[in-house]
Amino acid sequence: MTAPASIDEIERRLRERRYIGDRGLATSIFLALKLEKPLFIEGEAGVGKTEAAKVMAEVLGARLIRLQCYEGIDLAHAVYEWNYPRQLLHIRLLGEGEDRKTAEREIFSHEFLLRRPLLDAIDNDDATAPVLLIDEIDRSDEEFEAFLLELLSDFQVSIPEIGTIKAKKPPFVVITSNRTREVHDALKRRCLYHWIDYPDLEKEVEIVRARAPEAADGLAREVAALVQGLRGMELYKVPGVAETLDWARSLAALGATRIDASLVDATLGSALKYQEDLERIREQVPALVEKARGA
């Protein structure tokens, strides 16, 4: 697949794959591709940050390589690790007289290397450079950020026993963050930035229709309106688009084509994840439903 030639084309291709994004996201993606810079996407939980990267891989006809970050993630999990059990086995099976130098060279070769996502993203034979998704970077720690900064500036990794491996074609890098902590400015400065906001009502209806087609048109609109109403209330955890989709699917599975107070009450857990929020909103369900049905 050829690289998209314009912002319009990115928008169209995202839409074909049922990703309804705004013009700003398409612009950022287009520039990230053209300028060969990583794209840093932030937004509240469940607005489609990870999904954007997945769909981008499809749009580009590229492989998606995903690195899920967590506290304490280190190079052995992110870049490479030697396959020690195999190495030990190999060296123990050698006979007495065999040349140890050769043996050592053997066991520190590609064959004994466990390739983790970042190495894979740099060193591969893909026809199209892969999409590297570094997901939820805010969960990792400063040490890992510092390493990424280095990696993203020259797209190379050095393995002492093998040498430096440099990407033939740099991957398209998408970094996401839920802002559970502030990511260092130095890393952000290397990237183009996009904040994904909650969609407005019309856009959210469109998203539900595209991604939960099993929900009837009327249901899609009412669920979207309901969630939009919830977002305006003081909640511990505001429902994202992911929750809207879950909710629409649950209601459709129950055979609903419109919403009513008892259905909403029974499925409220699809949208609200905190007990306090559930309790508070329960009392207001009839009013919320009425408002959503009028939308």
Added chain:
Amino acid sequence: MPERPDLLPRLGAFARLLHDAGLEAGPRRLTDATRALTVIDIKKEPDFRGALRSVFVSRKDEIPIFEAAFDIFWAPPNPHAAAGVLPGRTRALPMSPERAKAWSNALGLSSSQLNREDSRTVPATSSGYSAEELLRHKDFDAMTWQETEQVRRLLEQAPWRVAERRTRRLRAARSGGIDLRRTARHAIRSSGELVRLFRRRPRMRRRPLVVVCDVSGSMERYSRLLMIFAHAIARREDLEAFVFSTRLTRITRLLRQRDLDRALASVSKGVHDFSGGTRIGDALADFNRHWARRVLGHGAVVIIISDGWDRGNPEQLTAELIHLRRSAHRLIWLNPLLGSEGYQPLTRGMAAALPYCDDFLAAHNVQALDDLGRLLAGLDSRVAPR
């Protein structure tokens, strides 16, 4: 951009405006912006705006500043033209009056457009103004230099450090779990014989601190001292700081300035309800909903500093404290009044809060803050019995 030879200098000027408004707009970004504009259709305003936004913005709070600067700079000369300011959008930029004046002259605006009375850093949340809110500017400058120096030196020399927690990153150690990587590495050199076991254990890190400080009217006498305290901690610990009276404002970034007087000046400028009324419950509700998930990771210790004089609803305060305690490693309440003789925590707010705090300590002088320091240094990894 062959068809627009005038664009490049304009872009440079726009970058300087962004820089003066506090955004990162160095040569590298300017280069990126220039390249970006060569690959898009600059006649489409949303794309032009979007391209510059993705280059120059790198945090959500910078978006409104960018949009305002864009409107001011690239809007057509006629202020009434359709493509001008969108309704509800501000033209105010956070910059000094002198800068604002210089820019207004350069751009041919009346200076009131650039630096209005309400031009300031965007508040942490938009809970809005309440009618009762007493918006008063309080001047920190009144504190004498000697006073601040003395107090600060005392606080900076305080011998305590916040207790550590176990992280998930492993480091080589004499005892602990087997480090397979190093052990195998070593074994390979001895023909696969496990001659020596290497071990590793989790690295320790100091716990993050979150301070939520009441700066309402009744706390007035203490606010200054407590801000100096917060600044002293921010210099050496991982600190997130918030102040509230009727609404909550995050001051973490303001406190990071090395110079105390400057830091205090920007806090006083950035916080608009110093010495207003108190709504502790509202402030904590705001904190729980908008900040807790962002700042309470990694086993944070939360310190609320307030005298408990509250005009809000005690049930709400209780509910928010219960929620807050669940997400914090330890919840400490500092009350400056606790230092005065015969004080009893009988105010409605304090009575509602007391059962839900892990610790209740004084905060009226440096000695009391030292006691707090010792408590923080001695925290163990277990959550306090509740």
